[in-house]
Amino acid sequence: MESMKQVKNNNVDLISNNDPLDKNRALIEDLWESVLREECPNEQADRLIKLKELSYSNQVNQANSNNFKNKIVEIEENLRDAIFGWFETPSLEYDLITFGLHGGAQWMGASLDPYNQFLYIPVNSVPWKLRPYAQSREIKTFFNNELKESYKLYLNKCSACHGKNRNGKNIKYKEKQIEYVPNLVGYYTIPGIENKLDNLKLLNTKHKNLMVKQEEIEMLKKLFETWDKKINENNEIKIEGNGMAWSQFLTKDGLPASNPPWGYIAKLNLETGKIEWKAAHGDLKIDGKDQKIGTISFGGTALNGSDILFFTGTEDSKAYALDAKSGKELWSYKMSSAGSTAPTIFNHNGKQFVTFLATGGNYHNYTKKSSTIYTFGIDD
Ligand code: HEC
Numbered sequence: 001m002e003s004m005k006q007v008k009n010n011n012v013d014l015i016s017n018n019d020p021l022d023k024n025r026a027l028i029e030d031l032w033e034s035v036l037r038e039e040c041p042n043e044q045a046d047r048l049i050k051l052k053e054l055s056y057s058n059q060v061n062q063a064n065s066n067n068f069k070n071k072i073v074e075i076e077e078n079l080r081d082a083i084f085g086w087f088e089t090p091s092l093e094y095d096l097i098t099f100g101l102h103g104g105a106q107w108m109g110a111s112l113d114p115y116n117q118f119l120y121i122p123v124n125s126v127p128w129k130l131r132p133y134a135q136s137r138e139i140k141t142f143f144n145n146e147l148k149e150s151y152k153l154y155l156n157k158c159s160a161c162h163g164k165n166r167n168g169k170n171i172k173y174k175e176k177q178i179e180y181v182p183n184l185v186g187y188y189t190i191p192g193i194e195n196k197l198d199n200l201k202l203l204n205t206k207h208k209n210l211m212v213k214q215e216e217i218e219m220l221k222k223l224f225e226t227w228d229k230k231i232n233e234n235n236e237i238k239i240e241g242n243g244m245a246w247s248q249f250l251t252k253d254g255l256p257a258s259n260p261p262w263g264y265i266a267k268l269n270l271e272t273g274k275i276e277w278k279a280a281h282g283d284l285k286i287d288g289k290d291q292k293i294g295t296i297s298f299g300g301t302a303l304n305g306s307d308i309l310f311f312t313g314t315e316d317s318k319a320y321a322l323d324a325k326s327g328k329e330l331w332s333y334k335m336s337s338a339g340s341t342a343p344t345i346f347n348h349n350g351k352q353f354v355t356f357l358a359t360g361g362n363y364h365n366y367t368k369k370s371s372t373i374y375t376f377g378i379d380d
Contacts, residue, residue, distance in 0.1 A: 035087060075257045078249070082129075090130045090241070093192045097249055099258075101128040102175070102298070108313060109300030109342030113324070117270040120309055120324065124263050124296045126256035127249040129177070132241040134186040134193075136165040138231050143223070150223035153216060158184070166227075170244050174364040176254070177247035186237050188228035197221050248364075255286070261294025265301065265311060267327065279327030282314025298363050300342025304352060304378065312339025312356050315365050319343070319356040319374060336370035338363075352378040 036045045082095040090096045102124060110121040141164065143151045155164070161181045162168055168183035187196050197203070200217055204210065231237055249257045256262045261280035269276050280294025299313015307324040314320075317338045321331040337360030344355045355375045360366040 075251065078257070090132055090245070091192065092132055092134060092186075092190060092239070094131070096130040097127050098130060099125060099127055101130075101246060108298055109302070111301040111303040111309065111342075113303055118276070118324070119268045119270055120301050120303060121266050121268060122263065122297055122299070122301055122311065122313070123266055124298075125258065126262050126296055127258050128246055129249040130246045132239055132245050133168070133170075133183055134190060135167050135183060135238050135240055136185045136231050137236045137238055138165055138234070141165070141227075143226070147223050147226060150219040153219055154223060157210065157212070157216070158220075166224075172244060172247060174362065175246075175248040176250065176364040184224070186228055186232075188225040189232040189237065190239075197224065254365075256296070263297045263314065264294050265309070265322070265327065267324070277327040279322065281311065281320055281322070281329065282318070283316040296363070296365070298361055298366075299339040302343040302345050302354065304345050304354075308378070310343040310345070310354050310356075312343055312358075313361075314338065317358065317360070317368065319358075319376075321354075333374070333376070335374055336360075336372050337368040338366045340366075354378060 033045075033049055036049065039045075079095075079097065082097050083091070084097045086098060086100065088096050088098070107124065108122045110119055112119050141151070154166075158166075162184050163181075166184040169179055169181040170177070171179040184196070187193055197217060197220060200212060200214060203212055203217070228237075251257050263282055264278045264280040266278045267276040268274075280292070282293065282295030282297060283290045284293045284295050285291075286293065295315035297311075297313035297315075299311065302310045303324060304310075308330065309322040309324040311320040311322060312318070312335075315338060317335050318332045319335055319339055320329060322328065323330050335356065335358040337358045339356050340359040340361035341357050346353055346355070353375050355373060358370055358372045358374065360369040
C-alpha cells in the first residue's frame with residue numbers, strides 16, 4: 001500500500017474504490033471523465049457521465065460489505081507491490097489490479113426490451129491481477145571460476161523456488177492462481193525493474209526464513225548482472241503477456257478481493273440513461289451458510305413478452321426467473337452444474353418454453369461439470 005502511494009501518488013484503495021459513495025472514487029472518476037472528454041464527442045461524453053451518476057443513485061444493498069472488513073489487512077498485504085486503476089498500463093514492476101477482465105458489462109448475453117427501451121445487463125464486478133513477466137530461454141547455464149561460487153549460492157539458496165533459470169513459478173487453474181514465485185530475470189537489462197536486489201531489508205521481509213546477508217547479495221548482484229547481459233545478447237529473454245500474466249485477485253479463502261455483490265443484473269433505461277434497478281442473484285456458502293451474495297456469472301439473460309427475465313450462470317448452478325419490473329426472484333431451479341450460455345425462449349404448439357444449458361463452463365468456481373439441457377414450460 002505504501003509503495004503504491006509513494007511511487008504512483010495514486011491514493012486509491014481497492015475496497016473503497018468499489019464503493020461509489022467513498023470520496024476516493026472521485027480520483028478515478030476524474031480520470032475517467034477526462035479521458036472520455038478527450039476521446040468522445042461532447043454530447044456522447046455528457047450522456048455517459050450522466051448515465052454513470054444516475055447509476056450510483058441506485059446501488060444494490062451493500063449490507064454484506066461489513067462481513068469482509070477483516071479481509072482488508074490481507075488484501076493490503078497483497079497490494080504491497082501493486083498499482084490500481086482502469087487506465088494504468090500493465091508493468092513488469094508491479095501487479096496491476098483492475099476491474100473489467102471477464103466482466104463489467106461485456107461478457108455475457110444482455111437482453112433488450114425493444115418496446116420499452118430497457119436493456120438487462122449481467123455485470124461482473126471482481127478485481128483482476130495483471131503482470132507481464134520476463135522469462136529466460138537459456139538452455140545451458142555455465143559460469144567461469146569467478147562467478148562459480150555465486151552461481152552455487154544461487155542454486156543452494158534461491159533456485160528451489162525461483163528456478164534454475166530464475167524463471168520463477170506460476171501455477172494456475174483457469175483464472176485462479178495457485179502458486180506464484182516471481183521470476184528474477186532481466187534486472188540488469190530491462191528498464192524499470194533494476195533495483196529489486198538492492199533492498200536487503202525488503203528481501204528479508206519477503207523471505208522470512210532465508211536470512212540473506214549483505215555479502216551474499218553482493219555476490220548475487222554480480223552474478224545476475226553478468227547472467228542477464230549474457231542471455232540478453234543471445235536474445236534469450238522473452239517478455240510474456242499471455243494467459244499466465246493475469247489471474248483473479250482473490251483472498252486466501254478464494255473470494256474476490258472486492259466488496260460484494262460480485263455479480264448482478266442491471267436494468268438500464270435506454271431513453272433516460274437511468275439504471276432502474278440492480279439485482280444480485282447467486283448464493284454462495286460463506287462461513288458455512290448459504291448467502292445470497294451475488295456471485296460472478298458467465299451465463300446470460302433472456303426476456304419474454306410478459307416481463308419475465310430468465311437468467312443463469314451463477315456459481316450456485318441455478319436457473320432463475322426474475323420479475324423484470326423489479327429484479328425480484330420469481331422462481332429458481334438448481335441444475336446439475338452452472339448454466340453456461342444465455343437461456344433460449346421458444347414457442348411450440350402455442351405454448352412458451354425456456355431452455356437452459358448447464359455444462360459448468362470454464363470458470364474455476366464452477367466446480368461441477370455436466371452436459372444437461374433443461375426445458376421448462378411457461379404457464380400463462
Ligand atoms: C522458499 C521459496 C523462496 C526462496 C528459497 C527464495 N525466494 Fe525469493 N521470493 C519467493 C516468493 C514467494 C516471492 C514473492 C514474495 C512477495 O512478493 O511477497 C519472492 C520474491 C523475491 C524477490 C522480489 C521479486 C519481485 O518481482 O518483486 C526477489 C528479488 C527475490 N525473491 C530474490 C530471492 C533471492 C535472491 C533468493 C535467494 C537468496 C530467494 N529469493 C530465495 C520465494 C522464495
